[in-house]
Amino acid sequence: MSLNCKDLLGLEHLDKKDLQTILNSVGPFKSLFTRSVKKVPTLVGKTVVTLFYEPSTRTRNSFEIAAKRLSADVVNVAVNTSSIVKGESLIDTGKTLEAMKADYLIIRHSLAGAPDILARNLNASIINAGDGFHEHPTQGLLDLYTMYEKKKKIEGLRVLLVGDILHSRVAKSNIWAMIKMGAEIAVVGPPTLIPSNIEDLGVKVYYDLNEAIKKVDVVNILRIQLERQQENLFPSVHEYVELYQVTKERLAMARPGVLIMHPGPMNRGIEISSDVADSPNAVINEQVTNGIAVRMAVLCLLKPKRKNASSD
Amino acid sequence: MRLQIKDIKIVDPLQNRDSIGDIFVENGRIVSNFSGDADKIVDGRGKIAVPGLIDIHSHLREPGEEGKETIYTGTRSAAKGGITTVFCMPNTNPVIDNAPTVEFVLLKAQKEGLVNVFPIGCATKGSHGVEISEIGVLKKAGIVAVSDDGLPIANSQIMRRTLEYTKMFKLPVISHSEDKELSKNGVMNEGKNSMVLGLRGIPKQAEEVMVSRDIMLAKLTGGYLHIAHVSTAGSVELVRQAKKKGIKVTAETCPQYFTLTDDVVKGYNTNAKMNPPLRRQEDVDAIKQGLADGTIDCIATDHAPHMEEEKNREFDLAPFGIIGFETILSLTLNELVDSGVLSLSKALSKMTSNPAKIFNLEGRGTLKKGNIADITIIDMKYSYEFKKENIVSKSKNSPFIGRKFKGGAVMTIVEGNIVWQI
Numbered sequence: 001m002s003l004n005c006k007d008l009l010g011l012e013h014l015d016k017k018d019l020q021t022i023l024n025s026v027g028p029f030k031s032l033f034t035r036s037v038k039k040v041p042t043l044v045g046k047t048v049v050t051l052f053y054e055p056s057t058r059t060r061n062s063f064e065i066a067a068k069r070l071s072a073d074v075v076n077v078a079v080n081t082s083s084i085v086k087g088e089s090l091i092d093t094g095k096t097l098e099a100m101k102a103d104y105l106i107i108r109h110s111l112a113g114a115p116d117i118l119a120r121n122l123n124a125s126i127i128n129a130g131d132g133f134h135e136h137p138t139q140g141l142l143d144l145y146t147m148y149e150k151k152k153k154i155e156g157l158r159v160l161l162v163g164d165i166l167h168s169r170v171a172k173s174n175i176w177a178m179i180k181m182g183a184e185i186a187v188v189g190p191p192t193l194i195p196s197n198i199e200d201l202g203v204k205v206y207y208d209l210n211e212a213i214k215k216v217d218v219v220n221i222l223r224i225q226l227e228r229q230q231e232n233l234f235p236s237v238h239e240y241v242e243l244y245q246v247t248k249e250r251l252a253m254a255r256p257g258v259l260i261m262h263p264g265p266m267n268r269g270i271e272i273s274s275d276v277a278d279s280p281n282a283v284i285n286e287q288v289t290n291g292i293a294v295r296m297a298v299l300c301l302l303k304p305k306r307k308n309a310s311s312d
Numbered sequence: 313m314r315l316q317i318k319d320i321k322i323v324d325p326l327q328n329r330d331s332i333g334d335i336f337v338e339n340g341r342i343v344s345n346f347s348g349d350a351d352k353i354v355d356g357r358g359k360i361a362v363p364g365l366i367d368i369h370s371h372l373r374e375p376g377e378e379g380k381e382t383i384y385t386g387t388r389s390a391a392k393g394g395i396t397t398v399f400c401m402p403n404t405n406p407v408i409d410n411a412p413t414v415e416f417v418l419l420k421a422q423k424e425g426l427v428n429v430f431p432i433g434c435a436t437k438g439s440h441g442v443e444i445s446e447i448g449v450l451k452k453a454g455i456v457a458v459s460d461d462g463l464p465i466a467n468s469q470i471m472r473r474t475l476e477y478t479k480m481f482k483l484p485v486i487s488h489s490e491d492k493e494l495s496k497n498g499v500m501n502e503g504k505n506s507m508v509l510g511l512r513g514i515p516k517q518a519e520e521v522m523v524s525r526d527i528m529l530a531k532l533t534g535g536y537l538h539i540a541h542v543s544t545a546g547s548v549e550l551v552r553q554a555k556k557k558g559i560k561v562t563a564e565t566c567p568q569y570f571t572l573t574d575d576v577v578k579g580y581n582t583n584a585k586m587n588p589p590l591r592r593q594e595d596v597d598a599i600k601q602g603l604a605d606g607t608i609d610c611i612a613t614d615h616a617p618h619m620e621e622e623k624n625r626e627f628d629l630a631p632f633g634i635i636g637f638e639t640i641l642s643l644t645l646n647e648l649v650d651s652g653v654l655s656l657s658k659a660l661s662k663m664t665s666n667p668a669k670i671f672n673l674e675g676r677g678t679l680k681k682g683n684i685a686d687i688t689i690i691d692m693k694y695s696y697e698f699k700k701e702n703i704v705s706k707s708k709n710s711p712f713i714g715r716k717f718k719g720g721a722v723m724t725i726v727e728g729n730i731v732w733q734i
Binding site: 012089090091109111112113114116117121131132133134135169172195196197198200201 | 502504508511579626627
């Protein structure tokens with residue numbers, strides 16, 4: 001079982017069969033985590049490089065642990081201390097790492113399309129770990145897997161994304177994954193934070209959280225970047241909390257057993273109330289655990305292009 | 313030097329001519345006949361002679377950015393495209409806001425240029441949009457229009473003064489109409505594609521708001537307003553209504569805006585990144601309609617060369633702009649004439665007689681007797697693929713690489729001299 005591509009740039013490019021293949025592969029990796037030896041030799045001798053142009057602890061560590069549990073060698077390129085600050089271009093940086101025989105390049109970048117540019121110019125497998133406002137495919141996959149694990153299906157699930165959809169790569173990857181798998185997906189937030197063409201993707205748009213939350217199976221709460229307030233996209237944190245904080249009271253209108261998800265890091269008391277974050281319905285920490293298993297699956301399923309890959 | 317072009321179909325929009333005949337050129341001018349023999353005879357059978365094309369919007373990058381283009385390479389690229397006259401925008405380094413820089417460009421063009429080069433001067437000093445530049449001095453030095461192009465004058469009062477002051481020189485003010493606050497950080501058309509790609513959008517209204525303002529100021533001042541590179545249906549409609557009301561305004565568009573949509577940006581194609589950005593099919597259709605009904609007067613290239621290393625990078629960081637000299641004629645023929653949007657004569661008028669009239673170019677834009685012998689010879693059967701390795705411009709940033717064309721320039725004659733032929 002494998003995907004028919006060398007790179008994972010976004011979930012837009014995967015079809016339902018690909019997504020199902022990934023979902024089916026995660027379980028065995030996850031079951032490793034409860035053993036005393038959490039490691040398999042699948043990627044022995046392979047080199048995985050993480051290249052993060054944006055600060056991240058959660059995603060980078062998750063990829064690093066995933067690669068190490070597959071027995072790959074992992075190198076983390078710290079952008080601040082590298083030649084990137086000396087003005088080296090993205091493509092040249094990528095080519096340098098490829099010359100060191102990196103098999104996988106995991107890239108996080110503040111600009112949309114940066115992974116696409118590397119994929120076009122390199123033979124190594126490129127995994128998008130979040131690019132600008134474009135996509136964060138492994139987050140989309142781990143959200144999908146977490147819902148699948150808890151609800152045993154995706155088809156027909158009512159999923160609500162709350163908050164800043166406009167600047168959210170997580171929202172984008174979630175939408176592609178959910179729609180392809182047959183979920184009903186809706187977004188809610190102020191009109192200034194919802195792209196005007198989002199309905200073209202088959203998404204329902206709400207501005208009123210109280211209405212949107214009715215009878216949903218999953219609430220996925222997005223982090224609100226406080227600097228968006230300076231861009232006049234919402235008037236104040238106070239008003240945002242008033243209108244869009246997911247609270248126990250509001251959740252009472254959702255379906256029983258509603259799943260509470262958040263990609264992290266959370267602003268407790270802003271987009272999510274503390275009691276919701278700590279409630280039994282919250283699967284926020286399981287998302288983190290699942291993230292490692294999902295990333296292991298992705299690393300194993302991609303088809304490297306290299307002809308001269310070692311004979312294993 | 314006497315040149316005779318024999319048995320050629322002559323299409324001259326201004327004279328409303330479309331017939332087979334001979335063209336006689338002596339001392340760089342068009343004459344009715346010679347007394348003696350020709351020094352050179354060109355067999356024109358099966359081809360079309362038209363007034364040399366005038367491209368009113370380009371960036372030759374010299375002085376200051378010679379890595380992208382020079383007057384030497386840019387005018388060769390233009391000649392290959394059948395263009396005999398180019399206007400160059402003043403956003404060089406230094407900018408063209410002073411007479412010595414105008415003179416430098418003109419001297420360099422005289423020395424190394426293959427086609428006529430007419431500089432456009434800055435509307436405001438340094439293109440800072442604060443004080444109007446010495447437009448009278450610039451006019452004397454040889455500019456044909458003023459513009460701050462990509463740094464449009466944001467302050468309405470200063471735009472008003474510019475339109476007012478230039479009236480005495482009959483100099484058009486070329487407006488790159490863009491509300492820089494509405495377009496802030498935008499890198500492509502705002503819509504479904506920008507949303508899916510995660511790129512910041514530039515709404516059509518960023519252009520239309522400023523087209524509206526400039527039309528209002530043209531009405532107020534009676535100045536000569538020329539709207540550059542119209543890219544939206546809304547702008548076409550604004551110019552159409554302004555013309556109906558008798559407001560003095562002219563407009564241009566570029567082949568990319570009647571040929572492509574923002575679909576070609578998919579995959580983060582930086583050769584499809586330009587400003588204004590590529591829009592939607594309804595805009596393409598409206599621009600064609602605007603060309604057909606005379607709302608849009610001119611077709612220009614907005615030739616904007618950029619080096620490969622500048623373009624081959626993150627979409628947000630790549631500069632705006634594409635080259636255009638070598639594709640304007642073939643795109644006009646294939647997209648407008650072959651598809652029946654415009655007659656050949658009408659299409660040519662947008663690159664010959666109309667620009668000559670709007671920008672007061674004496675003796676150009678038509679093949680009338682006594683005029684300067686700038687002539688383009690077109691072969692409608694000339695089929696070719698636009699290949700990167702055949703590009704003459706120093707830069708290769710074109711979204712049309714790989715496109716197949718039928719019909720193009722096969723000879724370019726500037727002031728009676730054959731400067732390019734294939």
